[in-house]
Amino acid sequence: MTQQATAVTPADVSQEPPRRLLAPRATSRLRAMGRWCRDHKLGFAGLVMIVLLTLFSFVGPLIYHTDQVHTNLTAVNLAPSLKHPLGTDNVGYDILGRLMEGGQSSLEVGFAAALLASGIGTLWGAVSGYVGGWVDALMMRVVDSAFAIPPLLLLLLVGTIFTPSVLELIIVLGLVSWLITARLVRGDSLSLRTREYVQAAKGAGARNPRVVLRHVIPNALGTIVVQTTFEVANAILLLASLSFLGLGPAPPAANWGAMLSNGLNYIYAGYWWQIYPAGVAIVVTVLAFNMLAESVRDSFATRLIHA
Numbered sequence: 001m002t003q004q005a006t007a008v009t010p011a012d013v014s015q016e017p018p019r020r021l022l023a024p025r026a027t028s029r030l031r032a033m034g035r036w037c038r039d040h041k042l043g044f045a046g047l048v049m050i051v052l053l054t055l056f057s058f059v060g061p062l063i064y065h066t067d068q069v070h071t072n073l074t075a076v077n078l079a080p081s082l083k084h085p086l087g088t089d090n091v092g093y094d095i096l097g098r099l100m101e102g103g104q105s106s107l108e109v110g111f112a113a114a115l116l117a118s119g120i121g122t123l124w125g126a127v128s129g130y131v132g133g134w135v136d137a138l139m140m141r142v143v144d145s146a147f148a149i150p151p152l153l154l155l156l157l158v159g160t161i162f163t164p165s166v167l168e169l170i171i172v173l174g175l176v177s178w179l180i181t182a183r184l185v186r187g188d189s190l191s192l193r194t195r196e197y198v199q200a201a202k203g204a205g206a207r208n209p210r211v212v213l214r215h216v217i218p219n220a221l222g223t224i225v226v227q228t229t230f231e232v233a234n235a236i237l238l239l240a241s242l243s244f245l246g247l248g249p250a251p252p253a254a255n256w257g258a259m260l261s262n263g264l265n266y267i268y269a270g271y272w273w274q275i276y277p278a279g280v281a282i283v284v285t286v287l288a289f290n291m292l293a294e295s296v297r298d299s300f301a302t303r304l305i306h307a
Contacts, residue, residue, distance in 0.1 A: 036299060043295020049288035053281075057103030066097030069252050077266070080273055087273035089262060093254075099277055101254035106236050106285065109170055114231035116174030121181025122224055126216050128182070129189025130208070140186065143179050151176040152241060159247030166249060169242075173235045181227045188220040195219075222300035226293055233289035240282050256282050 037044040072092030080087045086095040128139040158164065158172050192198060193216065201211050217224075242248045243257025251258075256278045263274030 040295035040299060043292050043299075046288040046291030046295065049284060050292065053103060053285055053288065054107060057100050057107055060100040061097065061104075064097060064100070066094040068093060068097055068101050068254055077269075077271055077274075086277050087271075089259070089274050090266065095259070095273060095277055098254045098259060099256070099281055102256045102259060102278070103281065103285075105166060105249065105253065105255050106239060109166060109173065109239050110232045110236040110289075112170040113173035113177060113235035114228050116170065117177035117231050117235075118181050118224055118228040119178075120174065121178035121227075122185050122217060122220070124178065125182040125185030125187075126189045126212050126220065129186040130193045130212050130216055132190070132193070136186075140183075143182050146179055151238065155238065155242055156245070156247065159242060159245070163250050164247070166253075169239065169249070173238055177231055177234060177238075181224070181231070184223050184227055185217075185220050188223050189216050192216050192219050226297040226300060229289055229293035229296060233286045233293070236289070237282070237286050 072088075075084075075088050075092040077090055078084055078088040084094050084096070086099070088094055089098065124139060124143070128136045154176050155172060162168075164172065189212075198211060198215050201215055206214075239248065239255065240257035240260070243255040244261040246258070246261065248255050248258055259278035260275065260282070263271065263278065266274055
């Protein structure tokens with residue numbers, strides 16, 4: 001008895017679910033993530049802290065409703081209670097709700113300013129290192145000259161001229177924070193421009209902008225990611241410093257630096273709840289991003305050693 005062969009059409013092949021191809025890849029990524037969390041416990045702790053801070057700042061106000069626009073002079077300087085877990089400030093704002101609102105602005109400004117600074121510094125450093133010669137010397141002299149001016153001094157100058165909005169703070173913080181990124185990427189670019197694949201791309205007729213964007217910058221991504229994480233912490237700290245000096249976003253906008261500055265006016269009155277929560281939030285946030293950045297840098301360094 002002859003068995004009839006069954007023809008397999010292209011439609012049958014296309015209907016085959018791709019799970020057998022995707023599952024091993026997803027599993028390997030999960031295993032790699034698990035190994036990273038196990039080998040870099042400090043960075044994993046920092047990542048958990050950042051996630052919790054993000055949930056606290058953006059999800060918290062949806063659960064714990066407070067009025068952060070209108071003052072309430074009948075509830076001034078109240079101590080922590082069931083109604084106000086962290087008390088109120090000198091104009092009646094709920095401090096727990098204030099912390100959540102301040103966390104939103106801190107994280108938004110920190111991430112946006114860090115991305116802007118990394119973008120500027122990456123392009124500047126990649127072009128400087130790749131082109132070399134007098135162009136590299138001129139561009140690095142600009143960086144060295146900018147390093148001589150303290151960032152906080154420039155921010156104070158800008159803050160005294162006008163009251164900055166959130167967007168203006170992001171731009172100013174990004175423009176004073178790109179210098180370290182430029183130096184680090186320039187160092188990577190000096191090494192990458194001599195690699196075989198870069199020389200092959202140039203020999204194939206690729207123009208310099210394409211070589212920089214397609215070959216130099218992607219291979220310096222480890223340095224860029226690490227420095228961007230550090231820049232988030234730096235931007236949050238600079239924002240808190242400006243707000244502490246009264247040069248941050250104007251009220252009723254909430255920010256941790258202004259809360260800390262306002263609370264210090266009542267330090268001798270015993271209103272500790274107006275000082276410590278904002279100070280702890282600043283320290284924990286900056287520490288979390290630094291812990292994560294240190295671990296990411298160590299993981300990239302280990303990978304380069306074993307490569």
